[in-house]
Amino acid sequence: MDVIIPAPDQLKVLSHNQYNTPEHISPTSVSPSPFEQFRTWVTEVQGIVPEPEAMSISTATRTGIPSSRFVLLKQLDKRGFVFFTNYTSRKSKELLENPHAALAWYWKEVSRQVRVVGRVEKITKEESEEYFKSRPLGSRLGAWASEQSKVIAEGEVAGRLKDVEARFGVDGTRVDADIPLPEFWGGWRIVPDEVEFWMGKPSRLHDRIRYLRVPESSGDAPEWKIERLSP
Template structure:
Protein backbone atom coordinates (compact mmCIF):
# COMPACT_ATOMS: atom_id res chain seq x y z
CA UNK A 1 0.00 0.00 0.00
CA UNK A 2 1.28 3.48 -0.88
CA UNK A 3 1.89 6.01 1.84
CA UNK A 4 -0.58 8.86 2.19
CA UNK A 5 2.08 11.26 0.89
CA UNK A 6 2.27 9.29 -2.37
CA UNK A 7 -1.42 9.71 -3.21
CA UNK A 8 -1.78 12.26 -6.00
CA UNK A 9 -3.61 12.96 -9.24
CA UNK A 10 -2.67 15.17 -12.16
CA UNK A 11 -5.60 17.32 -13.37
CA UNK A 12 -5.99 17.56 -17.15
CA UNK A 13 -9.68 17.80 -18.06
CA UNK A 14 -10.26 21.51 -18.68
CA UNK A 15 -8.96 25.06 -18.37
CA UNK A 16 -10.49 28.30 -17.08
CA UNK A 17 -9.35 31.53 -18.71
CA UNK A 18 -10.50 35.09 -18.25
CA UNK A 19 -11.83 35.01 -21.81
CA UNK A 20 -13.97 31.95 -21.07
CA UNK A 21 -15.30 33.13 -17.73
CA UNK A 22 -18.51 35.11 -17.29
CA UNK A 23 -18.24 38.68 -16.03
CA UNK A 24 -20.74 37.95 -13.26
CA UNK A 25 -19.82 35.10 -10.88
CA UNK A 26 -23.44 33.99 -10.45
CA UNK A 27 -23.60 33.48 -14.22
CA UNK A 28 -20.33 31.58 -14.03
CA UNK A 29 -21.68 29.44 -11.19
CA UNK A 30 -24.80 28.71 -13.23
CA UNK A 31 -22.69 27.48 -16.13
CA UNK A 32 -20.61 25.22 -13.89
CA UNK A 33 -23.72 24.07 -12.02
CA UNK A 34 -25.43 23.02 -15.25
CA UNK A 35 -22.31 21.15 -16.35
CA UNK A 36 -22.08 19.41 -12.96
CA UNK A 37 -25.73 18.35 -13.17
CA UNK A 38 -25.22 17.11 -16.74
CA UNK A 39 -22.22 15.08 -15.53
CA UNK A 40 -24.62 13.27 -13.16
CA UNK A 41 -22.45 13.94 -10.12
CA UNK A 42 -23.94 12.19 -7.10
CA UNK A 43 -25.27 14.71 -4.54
CA UNK A 44 -24.16 17.54 -6.78
CA UNK A 45 -25.68 20.04 -4.32
CA UNK A 46 -23.54 18.88 -1.37
CA UNK A 47 -21.35 21.68 -0.06
CA UNK A 48 -19.11 22.31 2.92
CA UNK A 49 -20.44 25.04 5.20
CA UNK A 50 -17.69 26.69 7.26
CA UNK A 51 -18.65 28.89 10.20
CA UNK A 52 -16.93 30.33 13.25
CA UNK A 53 -18.02 31.22 16.76
CA UNK A 54 -17.82 34.73 18.22
CA UNK A 55 -14.37 33.75 19.58
CA UNK A 56 -13.17 32.76 16.12
CA UNK A 57 -13.12 28.97 16.57
CA UNK A 58 -13.84 27.46 13.13
CA UNK A 59 -16.23 24.62 12.36
CA UNK A 60 -17.34 22.90 9.16
CA UNK A 61 -19.80 20.30 7.90
CA UNK A 62 -21.61 19.20 4.73
CA UNK A 63 -25.05 20.70 3.99
CA UNK A 64 -27.20 20.73 0.84
CA UNK A 65 -27.79 23.68 -1.45
CA UNK A 66 -31.52 24.13 -2.04
CA UNK A 67 -31.66 27.34 -4.08
CA UNK A 68 -29.43 30.07 -5.49
CA UNK A 69 -29.81 33.30 -7.41
CA UNK A 70 -28.22 36.75 -7.53
CA UNK A 71 -29.23 37.29 -3.89
CA UNK A 72 -27.31 34.31 -2.55
CA UNK A 73 -27.13 30.59 -1.79
CA UNK A 74 -29.78 28.96 0.40
CA UNK A 75 -29.73 25.95 2.74
CA UNK A 76 -31.96 24.84 5.62
CA UNK A 77 -31.23 23.63 9.14
CA UNK A 78 -32.14 23.80 12.82
CA UNK A 79 -31.65 27.35 14.14
CA UNK A 80 -30.58 26.00 17.55
CA UNK A 81 -27.94 23.62 16.13
CA UNK A 82 -24.24 24.30 16.55
CA UNK A 83 -24.02 25.92 13.13
CA UNK A 84 -27.17 27.94 13.79
CA UNK A 85 -25.75 29.29 17.03
CA UNK A 86 -22.42 30.09 15.36
CA UNK A 87 -24.13 32.01 12.57
CA UNK A 88 -26.13 34.00 15.12
CA UNK A 89 -22.91 34.93 16.94
CA UNK A 90 -20.87 35.54 13.79
CA UNK A 91 -23.08 36.00 10.69
CA UNK A 92 -20.41 35.16 8.13
CA UNK A 93 -19.79 31.85 6.37
CA UNK A 94 -18.00 30.14 3.50
CA UNK A 95 -19.43 27.47 1.20
CA UNK A 96 -17.23 25.05 -0.74
CA UNK A 97 -18.33 22.84 -3.64
CA UNK A 98 -15.92 20.13 -4.82
CA UNK A 99 -16.92 18.41 -8.05
CA UNK A 100 -14.03 15.98 -8.40
CA UNK A 101 -15.45 14.42 -11.57
CA UNK A 102 -14.92 17.79 -13.29
CA UNK A 103 -11.76 18.65 -11.31
CA UNK A 104 -13.48 21.80 -10.03
CA UNK A 105 -13.96 23.66 -6.78
CA UNK A 106 -16.03 26.74 -5.97
CA UNK A 107 -15.60 28.81 -2.79
CA UNK A 108 -18.28 31.33 -1.79
CA UNK A 109 -17.87 33.69 1.17
CA UNK A 110 -20.31 36.23 2.49
CA UNK A 111 -22.72 37.41 5.12
CA UNK A 112 -25.46 35.10 6.38
CA UNK A 113 -29.10 35.99 6.93
CA UNK A 114 -32.24 33.99 7.58
CA UNK A 115 -34.63 33.59 4.68
CA UNK A 116 -38.22 34.74 5.11
CA UNK A 117 -40.78 32.73 7.06
CA UNK A 118 -42.65 32.18 3.79
CA UNK A 119 -39.56 30.73 2.07
CA UNK A 120 -38.92 28.42 5.01
CA UNK A 121 -42.56 27.29 5.07
CA UNK A 122 -42.57 26.63 1.34
CA UNK A 123 -39.48 24.44 1.43
CA UNK A 124 -40.45 22.67 4.67
CA UNK A 125 -43.84 21.72 3.23
CA UNK A 126 -42.15 20.24 0.15
CA UNK A 127 -40.13 17.77 2.26
CA UNK A 128 -41.10 14.12 2.79
CA UNK A 129 -43.24 13.48 5.84
CA UNK A 130 -40.44 11.69 7.67
CA UNK A 131 -38.08 14.64 7.25
CA UNK A 132 -40.72 17.08 8.50
CA UNK A 133 -41.31 14.97 11.60
CA UNK A 134 -37.55 14.59 12.07
CA UNK A 135 -37.21 18.36 12.35
CA UNK A 136 -39.47 18.16 15.43
CA UNK A 137 -37.97 14.99 16.88
CA UNK A 138 -34.27 15.84 16.79
CA UNK A 139 -32.73 18.48 19.12
CA UNK A 140 -29.90 18.88 16.64
CA UNK A 141 -26.34 19.07 18.03
CA UNK A 142 -27.46 18.43 21.61
CA UNK A 143 -26.22 15.42 23.59
CA UNK A 144 -28.89 12.70 23.73
CA UNK A 145 -28.94 9.54 25.85
CA UNK A 146 -29.30 6.92 23.11
CA UNK A 147 -30.55 5.99 19.65
CA UNK A 148 -33.57 4.45 21.33
CA UNK A 149 -34.46 7.83 22.86
CA UNK A 150 -34.34 9.43 19.39
CA UNK A 151 -36.53 6.68 17.93
CA UNK A 152 -39.02 7.22 20.76
CA UNK A 153 -39.09 10.96 20.02
CA UNK A 154 -39.74 10.22 16.38
CA UNK A 155 -42.60 7.87 17.25
CA UNK A 156 -44.14 10.36 19.67
CA UNK A 157 -44.22 13.09 17.05
CA UNK A 158 -45.63 10.69 14.47
CA UNK A 159 -48.49 10.01 16.86
CA UNK A 160 -48.91 13.72 17.59
CA UNK A 161 -49.21 14.61 13.90
CA UNK A 162 -51.26 11.59 12.87
CA UNK A 163 -54.46 13.63 12.71
CA UNK A 164 -53.21 17.18 12.08
CA UNK A 165 -50.90 19.07 9.71
CA UNK A 166 -47.15 18.89 10.32
CA UNK A 167 -46.39 22.59 10.60
CA UNK A 168 -42.82 23.87 10.42
CA UNK A 169 -41.22 24.06 13.87
CA UNK A 170 -40.20 27.59 14.90
CA UNK A 171 -36.60 26.44 15.44
CA UNK A 172 -36.14 25.27 11.83
CA UNK A 173 -35.68 27.26 8.64
CA UNK A 174 -33.41 28.59 5.95
CA UNK A 175 -30.27 30.69 5.70
CA UNK A 176 -28.95 32.62 2.73
CA UNK A 177 -25.24 33.28 2.20
CA UNK A 178 -24.97 36.62 0.38
CA UNK A 179 -21.65 36.42 -1.44
CA UNK A 180 -18.95 39.07 -1.43
CA UNK A 181 -16.16 36.75 -2.68
CA UNK A 182 -16.39 33.81 -5.07
CA UNK A 183 -13.47 31.75 -6.37
CA UNK A 184 -13.61 29.28 -9.25
CA UNK A 185 -10.83 26.67 -9.21
CA UNK A 186 -10.13 24.46 -12.21
CA UNK A 187 -7.53 21.75 -11.72
CA UNK A 188 -4.59 21.90 -14.14
CA UNK A 189 -1.53 19.78 -14.73
CA UNK A 190 1.52 20.01 -12.44
CA UNK A 191 -0.54 21.82 -9.77
CA UNK A 192 -0.58 24.99 -11.91
CA UNK A 193 -4.32 25.35 -11.40
CA UNK A 194 -6.58 28.08 -12.78
CA UNK A 195 -8.07 30.27 -10.02
CA UNK A 196 -10.40 33.15 -10.91
CA UNK A 197 -11.38 35.28 -7.93
CA UNK A 198 -14.38 37.64 -7.93
CA UNK A 199 -14.87 40.33 -5.28
CA UNK A 200 -17.90 42.56 -4.82
CA UNK A 201 -17.10 46.27 -4.57
CA UNK A 202 -19.03 48.99 -2.75
CA UNK A 203 -20.82 49.98 -5.97
CA UNK A 204 -22.29 46.49 -6.23
CA UNK A 205 -20.27 45.32 -9.23
CA UNK A 206 -17.81 42.43 -9.40
CA UNK A 207 -14.06 42.53 -10.04
CA UNK A 208 -12.38 39.41 -11.42
CA UNK A 209 -8.69 38.65 -10.78
CA UNK A 210 -6.44 35.64 -11.28
CA UNK A 211 -4.80 34.07 -8.23
CA UNK A 212 -1.57 32.08 -8.27
CA UNK A 213 -2.20 28.37 -7.62
Protein backbone atom coordinates in the same frame (compact mmCIF):
# COMPACT_ATOMS: atom_id res chain seq x y z
CA MET B 1 -3.65 7.86 -4.75
CA ASP B 2 -0.84 5.82 -3.16
CA VAL B 3 -0.82 5.62 0.61
CA ILE B 4 1.79 4.07 2.88
CA ILE B 5 1.77 3.73 6.64
CA PRO B 6 5.42 3.55 7.72
CA ALA B 7 4.56 3.39 11.43
CA PRO B 8 1.40 2.84 13.48
CA ASP B 9 1.11 6.54 14.31
CA GLN B 10 1.74 7.92 10.81
CA LEU B 11 0.08 8.12 7.40
CA LYS B 12 1.65 9.66 4.32
CA VAL B 13 0.17 10.27 0.87
CA LEU B 14 3.07 10.00 -1.55
CA SER B 15 1.48 10.67 -4.92
CA HIS B 16 -1.63 11.92 -6.60
CA ASN B 17 -3.12 11.72 -10.06
CA GLN B 18 -2.31 14.72 -12.23
CA TYR B 19 -5.22 16.98 -13.06
CA ASN B 20 -5.64 17.56 -16.77
CA THR B 21 -8.94 19.25 -17.55
CA PRO B 22 -9.22 20.21 -21.24
CA GLU B 23 -11.14 23.42 -20.58
CA HIS B 24 -9.68 26.74 -19.46
CA ILE B 25 -11.27 29.66 -17.68
CA SER B 26 -10.17 33.26 -17.64
CA PRO B 27 -11.56 36.61 -16.45
CA THR B 28 -12.79 37.24 -19.99
CA SER B 29 -14.40 33.82 -20.55
CA VAL B 30 -16.47 33.51 -17.37
CA SER B 31 -19.87 35.06 -16.80
CA PRO B 32 -20.00 38.63 -15.41
CA SER B 33 -21.94 37.17 -12.45
CA PRO B 34 -20.59 34.41 -10.19
CA PHE B 35 -24.17 33.21 -9.71
CA GLU B 36 -24.56 32.62 -13.44
CA GLN B 37 -21.13 30.99 -13.60
CA PHE B 38 -22.10 28.68 -10.74
CA ARG B 39 -25.36 27.74 -12.47
CA THR B 40 -23.39 26.96 -15.63
CA TRP B 41 -20.99 24.68 -13.79
CA VAL B 42 -23.75 22.87 -11.88
CA THR B 43 -25.60 22.30 -15.15
CA GLU B 44 -22.45 20.92 -16.79
CA VAL B 45 -21.75 18.41 -14.01
CA GLN B 46 -25.31 17.07 -13.79
CA GLY B 47 -25.19 13.32 -14.40
CA ILE B 48 -21.40 13.26 -13.89
CA VAL B 49 -21.03 14.26 -10.26
CA PRO B 50 -23.29 12.13 -8.01
CA GLU B 51 -24.33 14.90 -5.60
CA PRO B 52 -23.14 18.28 -6.90
CA GLU B 53 -25.22 20.18 -4.34
CA ALA B 54 -23.20 18.79 -1.41
CA MET B 55 -21.10 21.58 0.06
CA SER B 56 -18.86 22.19 3.02
CA ILE B 57 -19.91 25.07 5.25
CA SER B 58 -17.47 26.54 7.74
CA THR B 59 -18.65 28.67 10.63
CA ALA B 60 -16.87 30.15 13.62
CA THR B 61 -17.64 31.16 17.17
CA ARG B 62 -17.50 34.74 18.37
CA THR B 63 -13.87 34.14 19.35
CA GLY B 64 -12.95 32.67 15.96
CA ILE B 65 -12.90 28.91 16.67
CA PRO B 66 -13.93 27.28 13.36
CA SER B 67 -15.97 24.20 12.55
CA SER B 68 -16.92 22.62 9.23
CA ARG B 69 -19.48 20.10 8.02
CA PHE B 70 -21.24 19.10 4.80
CA VAL B 71 -24.79 20.22 4.02
CA LEU B 72 -26.88 20.41 0.86
CA LEU B 73 -27.36 23.56 -1.17
CA LYS B 74 -31.09 23.94 -1.74
CA GLN B 75 -31.49 27.30 -3.47
CA LEU B 76 -29.51 29.93 -5.30
CA ASP B 77 -31.31 33.23 -5.67
CA LYS B 78 -30.32 36.78 -6.64
CA ARG B 79 -28.74 37.36 -3.21
CA GLY B 80 -26.90 34.13 -2.50
CA PHE B 81 -26.71 30.46 -1.55
CA VAL B 82 -29.39 28.96 0.72
CA PHE B 83 -29.41 25.87 2.93
CA PHE B 84 -31.82 24.74 5.65
CA THR B 85 -31.24 23.57 9.21
CA ASN B 86 -32.37 23.70 12.81
CA TYR B 87 -31.89 27.21 14.20
CA THR B 88 -30.71 25.74 17.53
CA SER B 89 -27.95 23.61 15.95
CA ARG B 90 -24.27 24.31 16.50
CA LYS B 91 -23.82 25.89 13.08
CA SER B 92 -26.84 28.15 13.61
CA LYS B 93 -25.63 29.25 17.02
CA GLU B 94 -22.24 30.08 15.51
CA LEU B 95 -23.86 31.97 12.64
CA LEU B 96 -25.84 34.02 15.16
CA GLU B 97 -22.64 34.80 17.09
CA ASN B 98 -20.50 35.44 14.03
CA PRO B 99 -22.63 36.11 10.91
CA HIS B 100 -20.06 35.03 8.32
CA ALA B 101 -19.47 31.70 6.61
CA ALA B 102 -17.39 29.96 3.96
CA LEU B 103 -18.68 27.40 1.47
CA ALA B 104 -16.76 24.94 -0.70
CA TRP B 105 -17.70 22.41 -3.36
CA TYR B 106 -15.25 19.84 -4.75
CA TRP B 107 -16.34 17.94 -7.83
CA LYS B 108 -13.65 15.27 -8.15
CA GLU B 109 -15.04 13.75 -11.33
CA VAL B 110 -14.41 16.97 -13.29
CA SER B 111 -11.52 18.43 -11.22
CA ARG B 112 -13.40 21.58 -10.27
CA GLN B 113 -13.89 23.50 -7.06
CA VAL B 114 -15.96 26.49 -6.05
CA ARG B 115 -15.28 28.54 -2.93
CA VAL B 116 -17.50 31.22 -1.34
CA VAL B 117 -16.94 33.65 1.53
CA GLY B 118 -19.70 35.92 2.70
CA ARG B 119 -22.15 37.27 5.21
CA VAL B 120 -25.17 35.32 6.37
CA GLU B 121 -28.81 36.15 6.90
CA LYS B 122 -31.94 34.20 7.73
CA ILE B 123 -34.39 33.85 4.87
CA THR B 124 -38.01 34.82 5.47
CA LYS B 125 -40.45 32.52 7.24
CA GLU B 126 -42.52 32.39 4.05
CA GLU B 127 -39.51 31.15 2.07
CA SER B 128 -38.76 28.51 4.70
CA GLU B 129 -42.39 27.36 4.73
CA GLU B 130 -42.44 27.00 0.97
CA TYR B 131 -39.40 24.74 1.03
CA PHE B 132 -40.51 22.82 4.15
CA LYS B 133 -43.79 21.83 2.48
CA SER B 134 -41.82 20.32 -0.42
CA ARG B 135 -39.89 17.93 1.86
CA PRO B 136 -40.89 14.26 2.19
CA LEU B 137 -43.12 13.45 5.17
CA GLY B 138 -40.29 11.72 7.03
CA SER B 139 -38.03 14.74 6.70
CA ARG B 140 -40.73 17.08 8.01
CA LEU B 141 -41.35 14.82 10.99
CA GLY B 142 -37.60 14.48 11.54
CA ALA B 143 -37.22 18.25 11.77
CA TRP B 144 -39.63 18.22 14.71
CA ALA B 145 -38.08 15.13 16.34
CA SER B 146 -34.42 16.17 16.32
CA GLU B 147 -32.94 18.71 18.70
CA GLN B 148 -29.97 19.03 16.40
CA SER B 149 -26.48 18.97 17.95
CA LYS B 150 -27.84 18.20 21.45
CA VAL B 151 -26.33 15.30 23.43
CA ILE B 152 -28.94 12.54 23.63
CA ALA B 153 -29.46 9.07 25.03
CA GLU B 154 -29.56 5.94 22.86
CA GLY B 155 -33.06 5.56 21.38
CA GLU B 156 -34.14 9.05 22.36
CA VAL B 157 -34.69 10.27 18.80
CA ALA B 158 -36.84 7.23 17.97
CA GLY B 159 -38.97 7.97 21.00
CA ARG B 160 -39.31 11.62 20.09
CA LEU B 161 -40.30 10.66 16.54
CA LYS B 162 -43.13 8.46 17.87
CA ASP B 163 -44.32 11.38 19.98
CA VAL B 164 -44.26 13.68 16.95
CA GLU B 165 -46.17 11.16 14.82
CA ALA B 166 -48.81 10.88 17.56
CA ARG B 167 -48.98 14.66 17.89
CA PHE B 168 -49.73 15.14 14.20
CA GLY B 169 -51.84 12.00 13.76
CA VAL B 170 -49.41 10.20 11.49
CA ASP B 171 -49.38 6.40 11.29
CA GLY B 172 -47.87 3.80 8.97
CA THR B 173 -50.77 3.96 6.53
CA ARG B 174 -50.37 7.65 5.72
CA VAL B 175 -48.00 8.91 3.06
CA ASP B 176 -48.60 12.59 3.78
CA ALA B 177 -49.92 14.91 6.48
CA ASP B 178 -50.13 18.62 7.20
CA ILE B 179 -46.96 19.09 9.25
CA PRO B 180 -46.35 22.77 10.09
CA LEU B 181 -42.98 24.46 9.89
CA PRO B 182 -41.24 24.35 13.30
CA GLU B 183 -40.46 27.82 14.59
CA PHE B 184 -36.91 26.64 15.30
CA TRP B 185 -36.22 25.50 11.72
CA GLY B 186 -35.53 27.36 8.49
CA GLY B 187 -33.08 28.65 5.94
CA TRP B 188 -29.82 30.56 6.01
CA ARG B 189 -28.55 32.54 3.03
CA ILE B 190 -24.84 33.16 2.44
CA VAL B 191 -24.53 36.50 0.64
CA PRO B 192 -21.10 36.30 -0.99
CA ASP B 193 -18.40 38.93 -0.97
CA GLU B 194 -15.97 36.56 -2.68
CA VAL B 195 -16.46 33.60 -5.04
CA GLU B 196 -13.64 31.58 -6.56
CA PHE B 197 -13.79 29.05 -9.39
CA TRP B 198 -10.94 26.51 -9.58
CA MET B 199 -10.11 24.13 -12.41
CA GLY B 200 -7.39 21.51 -11.98
CA LYS B 201 -4.39 21.59 -14.30
CA PRO B 202 -1.13 19.59 -14.62
CA SER B 203 1.77 20.30 -12.27
CA ARG B 204 -0.69 22.04 -9.92
CA LEU B 205 -0.77 25.09 -12.24
CA HIS B 206 -4.51 25.40 -11.81
CA ASP B 207 -6.90 27.97 -13.26
CA ARG B 208 -8.23 30.17 -10.45
CA ILE B 209 -10.72 32.95 -11.13
CA ARG B 210 -12.00 35.09 -8.29
CA TYR B 211 -15.00 37.41 -8.10
CA LEU B 212 -14.87 40.19 -5.50
CA ARG B 213 -17.99 42.18 -4.70
CA VAL B 214 -17.52 45.88 -5.44
CA PRO B 215 -17.85 47.69 -2.09
CA GLU B 216 -21.20 49.36 -1.47
CA SER B 217 -22.83 47.61 -4.44
CA SER B 218 -26.40 46.42 -3.95
CA GLY B 219 -27.04 43.07 -2.29
CA ASP B 220 -29.78 42.37 -4.84
CA ALA B 221 -27.78 43.54 -7.86
CA PRO B 222 -24.09 43.34 -6.92
CA GLU B 223 -21.22 44.43 -9.12
CA TRP B 224 -18.13 42.24 -9.33
CA LYS B 225 -14.42 42.62 -9.91
CA ILE B 226 -13.07 39.55 -11.73
CA GLU B 227 -9.40 38.57 -11.54
CA ARG B 228 -7.05 35.64 -12.02
CA LEU B 229 -5.18 34.23 -9.02
CA SER B 230 -1.82 32.50 -9.04
CA PRO B 231 -2.18 28.73 -8.57
